[in-house]
Amino acid sequence: MMExxxxxxxxxxxxxxAAPSRREVRRESRRDAILEVASASFxxxxxxxxTMSGIAAELGGSKGxxxxxxxxxxxxxxxxxxxxxxxxxxxxxxTLNAADPIETxxxxxxxxxxxxxxxxxxxxxxRLVIGEAARFPEMGRIFYERAPWKTQELLAGYLEAAxxxxxxRRHDSFxxxxxxxxxxxxxxxQQLVSGVIDELPADRIREEVDHAxxxxxxAFRP
Amino acid sequence: MMExxxxxxxxxxxxxxAAPSRREVRRESRRDAILEVASASFxxxxxxxxTMSGIAAELGGSKGxxxxxxxxxxxxxxxxxxxxxxxxxxxxxxTLNAADPIETxxxxxxxxxxxxxxxxxxxxxxRLVIGEAARFPEMGRIFYERAPWKTQELLAGYLEAAxxxxxxRRHDSFxxxxxxxxxxxxxxxQQLVSGVIDELPADRIREEVDHAxxxxxxAFRP
DNA sequence: CCATCATCGTACTTTAGGGTACGTTTTCGC
DNA sequence: GCGAAAACGTACCCTAAAGTACGATGATGG
Numbered sequence: 344m345m346e347x348x349x350x351x352x353x354x355x356x357x358x359x360x361a362a363p364s365r366r367e368v369r370r371e372s373r374r375d376a377i378l379e380v381a382s383a384s385f386x387x388x389x390x391x392x393x394t395m396s397g398i399a400a401e402l403g404g405s406k407g408x409x410x411x412x413x414x415x416x417x418x419x420x421x422x423x424x425x426x427x428x429x430x431x432x433x434x435x436x437x438t439l440n441a442a443d444p445i446e447t448x449x450x451x452x453x454x455x456x457x458x459x460x461x462x463x464x465x466x467x468x469x470r471l472v473i474g475e476a477a478r479f480p481e482m483g484r485i486f487y488e489r490a491p492w493k494t495q496e497l498l499a500g501y502l503e504a505a506x507x508x509x510x511x512r513r514h515d516s517f518x519x520x521x522x523x524x525x526x527x528x529x530x531x532x533q534q535l536v537s538g539v540i541d542e543l544p545a546d547r548i549r550e551e552v553d554h555a556x557x558x559x560x561x562a563f564r565p
Numbered sequence: 566m567m568e569x570x571x572x573x574x575x576x577x578x579x580x581x582x583a584a585p586s587r588r589e590v591r592r593e594s595r596r597d598a599i600l601e602v603a604s605a606s607f608x609x610x611x612x613x614x615x616t617m618s619g620i621a622a623e624l625g626g627s628k629g630x631x632x633x634x635x636x637x638x639x640x641x642x643x644x645x646x647x648x649x650x651x652x653x654x655x656x657x658x659x660t661l662n663a664a665d666p667i668e669t670x671x672x673x674x675x676x677x678x679x680x681x682x683x684x685x686x687x688x689x690x691x692r693l694v695i696g697e698a699a700r701f702p703e704m705g706r707i708f709y710e711r712a713p714w715k716t717q718e719l720l721a722g723y724l725e726a727a728x729x730x731x732x733x734r735r736h737d738s739f740x741x742x743x744x745x746x747x748x749x750x751x752x753x754x755q756q757l758v759s760g761v762i763d764e765l766p767a768d769r770i771r772e773e774v775d776h777a778x779x780x781x782x783x784a785f786r787p
Numbered sequence: 788c789c790a791t792c793a794t795c796g797t798a799c800t801t802t803a804g805g806g807t808a809c810g811t812t813t814t815c816g817c
Numbered sequence: 818g819c820g821a822a823a824a825c826g827t828a829c830c831c832t833a834a835a836g837t838a839c840g841a842t843g844a845t846g847g
Contacts, residue, residue: 533709
């Protein structure tokens, strides 16, 4: 039942200096599996509500193995947040088409933004980060830089260009970006994170975005 | 060393049907002391970070007494949030002077609003409520109704009147109120709750408010 | 094939903390 | 004053959960 190892060796030796031996690969994928399970648990149950034993059980593995990857709950939590905020940022591949008329471009952008921001997973992440910010100060900073700041900076670039073309009144572009994103979430985000409502239906998203963009343009058009 | 009780009896019997006997008074003040200590601890350390034993110790009393007032940690937490959100709402005695020009009235209102909202105590309350909203669903709802909703409704009333006078363009007044409060916190609140910054200096508050009111009026003036 | 390293299963230790029990002391109502 | 109710002090129970130990059972690399 043994296949020739030479095949594997050949692949391994194919010009790559950092040897990704089978063990390394396996280790990496195991680590990933742990983070997957842990992310789900932390997002669903919060920090205190998540147990290491529970994660180990769900993984099917033993506790010793889990500890060999993450020697403490805090470290695991850190790794989870790192991964989750990163995924959050990546999924938020926001596009601003300079060819579109400004109202269209902003509407598209805001729709994607609000859609992403209001799914239960995002709300859970917000709750987790904000709830633990006092106990894990670094984490809050990292999250802020990766998610809200990044988004606003992207938007600010577009707005800056629009100001240069005279399509928008001149103003601190980063502040303007903060105003637009804030207008988008003005009516619903507080209710979502407080648990007053659970989700934002698509038609309400469209409505909120339309109003937000209208208000924004009324204030920022030359 | 015993003074005559008849004095106390006289006071007690002075026409009040609901007898506030010394015991009742004492009980009430003890309950208050407990809530005071517990509030501080929950706000500073979060739900999981607060221990019943710690509260009892800080009170100087015994655990039995604490449990005789609040038979479980959950119930104590509920009472604390009730008290704290109520206090929050009361301290936010926002005034809108209909005699002032609209820009002045809104600037005054927003300054008070943002000042109150950015002190560390408010940030701690936000973190607590949002962080535990998933585990204590009722609580999130109560908080939302008492604090953000109440404020926005008050503001909406003023805006509605201003619209009636033709000082503002006609629009859903509650939505307009949400937009104004949102513009006030647009630039700093996220950073505060994430722990990127700890406080908002007075001059920055003034700046944020001025900009927010300007943007708002540009969008909502007829 | 064999040495090695990872994983598994499981049992264990330890600590924290919610909650209880109870005898003693203080306070209060009358 | 006296009896009842509340508060105190303290020791205790019990469970959950972080983290450890270790021998058995694989998988990997040479």
